[in-house]
Amino acid sequence: MKQQKLFSKDFTLIVIGQIISLFGNAILRFALPLYLLNKTGSPSLFATVSACAFIPMIVLSPIGGIVADRVNKRNVMVILDFATSLLMLLFTFLFGSVNMIVLFIVTLMLLYGIAGAYQPSVQASIPSLMDDENLISANAIINQINSLSSLIGPVAGGALYGFFGLKPILIISIICFLFSAVMEIFIKIPFEKREDTDGIFNIVKKDLSESGGFIKNDKPIIGKVIIIVCAFNLFLSSLIIVGLPVIITQALDFSETVSSQLYGIAQGITALGGLAGGILTTTKFKGFEMEKCHVLLSWAAILLIPIALSMMLGLSDIFIYAVILVSVFLIMTFATIFTIKAMTFLQIVTPNYLIGKMISLVMCLSMCSQPLGQVIYGFLFQNFMTNSYIVIFIGAVMSLLIGLASKKVFSVIND
Incomplete structure (x- = not known):
């Protein structure tokens, strides 16, 4: 039965577990790619490795959803966090003794x-x-925790990496x-076991077909x-993802130690923007309709x-860095x-079992498009490093066209 109280014991434990887990995740997402970029100095290699790393997340996301609907969600969280801790322990032992690029x-x-x-x-x-009344607030809190962890992680990671290494x-x-x-062991999430006699591949095929059918037949607007x-x-x-570390650590004229710390601050400011977005969603933007979401994309x-303008005009590196901070904060x-x-729209229109x-x-x-985008931008920054503003202008124009074109879709989303 759904809880009526927002901060129930179980939701509070989920929040605390998320803070701890995402803090470690944010540090790793900051430090590992930056270490690789600093050691190789190649935006193209950095982007390619980042793209390859991203593919399993895309492939396993549907499987994660299938597991989430069939087993106790608490057990999934516990097992995967234990697995991550073990993985990083193994990485620490192997670090420096095997091929760096392969290991990373x-x-x-x-x-x-x-x-x-x-x-x-x-x-x-x-x-x-949660009940429907608390659903938006709960989602906003989870997103704020994500942003807060991402805020603390990179700043701490930048300081640790800059002064002490990996x-x-x-x-x-x-x-x-x-x-x-x-x-997370102490979390209790309501769960009803579903009996399945099919193998995992048949289950994946069946569930993806069921989800795809729901989008195609019931809610094509989601597609x-x-x-x-x-x-x-x-x-x-x-x-x-590619441009922020490349510009700050490679294009701008800062030392490796300083650039690592500045990149950590930039990541923190980006996360602070996410935190601000979460707060605004429950206050100023609480009544903001999905029909107007094209405005959000266009402004981003x-x-x-x-x-791009600050780099094109050849302004000082510290001024360009300040412009980057303000821009990424507002974009996020x-x-x-x-x-x-x-996410709230999706949860409301989708049956619980789906x-x-x-x-x-x-x-x-x-x-699914992000790995391709990362490889493309890695190639572009590799070949236009001295004129990086051209790459940013291209990205801005294409993104704005998409934002403006999306008005037609969002205007009828609740029809």
């Missing part, structure tokens, strides 16, 4: 794969604990994931929104232009508001 690719692929299987369980557990970060992440797993998000991720999200695209604010609104696999399928399809 395999580790990042496993980390992203675990994340892809993990997050649907977290998202799918919320409707089981090893302390690995040790902290092992402890964080272990604590999170222990915490159109997925296409929009997919295109937006191709041009804007991929640009931020427009905010890339100041970065608008993006988070959009994400919360879209929520887990629908969330995972939507996440999978929405993210």
Whole structure:
């Protein structure tokens, strides 16, 4: 039976577990790719490794949704956090004794794969604990925790990496994931076991067909929104993922130690924008309708232009960095508001028995363009490093066109 109280014991434990787990995850997402970029100095290699690492997350997201709908969601969280802690312990022992690029690719692929299987369980557990009245607030809190962890993680990671190197970060992440797993053991999530006699592949095929059929026959508007998000991720999200570290650590003239710390601050500011977006969703934007979401996407695209202009005009490195901070903060604010609104819409229109696999399928399809976008931007930055503003202008124009074109879809989303 759903809880009427927002901060019930179980939801509170989920929140605390998320804080601890995501803190370690944020540090790793910051440190491992940055270490690789600093050691190789190649935006193209950095982007390619990041893209390869992202693929398992996309592939395993639907499986994570299927698991979330069939087994106790708490058990999924506990097992995957224990697995992540063990993975990083193994990485720490192998670090420096095997091929660096191979080790990083395999580790990042496993980390992203675990994340892809993990997050649907977290998202799918919320409707089981909340009534409709508290659903938006609960989703906003989960997103704010994500943003807060991403805010603290990169800043701490930047300081640790800049002064002490990678090893302390690995040790902290092992402890964080272990604590999170222990915490999650005490969560109780309502669960009714489903009896399945089919093999895993038949279950995957059946459930994906069921989710796809729901989109095609009952809610085709969801498919159109997925296409929009997919295109937006191709041009804007991929640009931020690749461009932010490349510009700060390679294009701007800062030392390796300083650039690592500045990149950590930039990641923290980006996460702060996500936190602001979560707060605004429950206050100023609480009544913001899905029909107007094209405005959020359009403004996120427009905010890339100041970065490109400051670089094109040859302004000082510290001024360009300040412009980057302001822009990514606002971009993330608008993006988070959009994400919360879209996730809540999906949860409301989807039957409870389909929520887990629908969330995972939507996440999978929405993210499938990001590896391609990362590879493209890695190639572009590799060849236009001295004129990086050209790459940013291209991303801004394409993203803005997508944002404006999405008005036609969002205007009829509730029809």
